Amino acid sequence: MVVHLLLPGYPPASHLMVDAGRLMPCLPVVCHMDSSIVLFGPPGAGKGTQAGRIVEVTGKPQVSTGDMLRAAVAAGTELGRIAKGHMESGGLVPDDVIIGLIEERVKESDARNGLLFDGFPRTVAQAEALAQIAPVSLVIAIEVEDESIVGRITGRFTCGGCGSVYHDLFRPCKIEGICDECGSSNFKRRADDSEETVRSRLAAYHEQTSPLASWYEQRGLLHRIDGNASIDEVGFRISKILDE
Numbered sequence: 001m002v003v004h005l006l007l008p009g010y011p012p013a014s015h016l017m018v019d020a021g022r023l024m025p026c027l028p029v030v031c032h033m034d035s036s037i038v039l040f041g042p043p044g045a046g047k048g049t050q051a052g053r054i055v056e057v058t059g060k061p062q063v064s065t066g067d068m069l070r071a072a073v074a075a076g077t078e079l080g081r082i083a084k085g086h087m088e089s090g091g092l093v094p095d096d097v098i099i100g101l102i103e104e105r106v107k108e109s110d111a112r113n114g115l116l117f118d119g120f121p122r123t124v125a126q127a128e129a130l131a132q133i134a135p136v137s138l139v140i141a142i143e144v145e146d147e148s149i150v151g152r153i154t155g156r157f158t159c160g161g162c163g164s165v166y167h168d169l170f171r172p173c174k175i176e177g178i179c180d181e182c183g184s185s186n187f188k189r190r191a192d193d194s195e196e197t198v199r200s201r202l203a204a205y206h207e208q209t210s211p212l213a214s215w216y217e218q219r220g221l222l223h224r225i226d227g228n229a230s231i232d233e234v235g236f237r238i239s240k241i242l243d244e
């Protein structure tokens with residue numbers, strides 16, 4: 001995929017083309033400008049960091065349906081009011097509401113270069129709906145073995161005195177049981193970082209994502225990235241895919 005960055009004063013007027021009744025800037029090379037990217041990754045795989053880099057490189061705004069739902073509820077739009085009803089009654093927000101939000105989002109002016117979808121789609125039905133609304137040219141799945149994620153997440157603990165973050169494997173205290181920064185021996189571990197919780201979140205993620213990954217794979221859009229490497233190495237591999 002070729003990524004074009006829009007430079008100030010570029011493209012010249014001769015490269016504007018009419019698309020769906022509006023003017024679209026289009027560079028004279030292969031034009032992927034209006035296609036979107038979908039990013040998958042299990043919790044704890046560093047998806048947030050990589051999403052930030054993809055936004056930087058491609059200029060495609062990051063879209064999270066959670067953020068969009070909160071924004072629509074806060075703005076009191078019609079879809080926001082419907083979503084709020086479902087959220088308050090403890091139910092899942094139905095697909096048609098989510099899809100409606102995406103439909104509105106892709107019409108915004110900053111979306112004409114495509115979007116980076118993070119945490120969406122979650123189901124094959126949503127992927128099918130998305131394909132009707134916004135062309136997706138690339139799906140990146142960051143893959144990390146469960147064992148490694150469990151190790152990354154469950155090893156975290158913080159100092160109750162100063163908030164310094166430690167990790168059993170990656171950043172232990174210099175003297176066991178004593179904070180390097182403030183000398184406190186009061187440490188906290190988050191309850192949702194327990195191994196059991198992490199494993200059940202991972203199981204839910206795999207159950208949800210496997211059919212979706214296959215769906216995109218059948219369409220030749222899926223790129224699997226080994227997320228066990230360093231943040232920079234994973235970023236480098238993603239940028240190579242973006243350049244293809």
Ligand SMILES: [Zn+2]
Nearest residue numbers: 159162179182
């Ligand atoms: Zn401390």
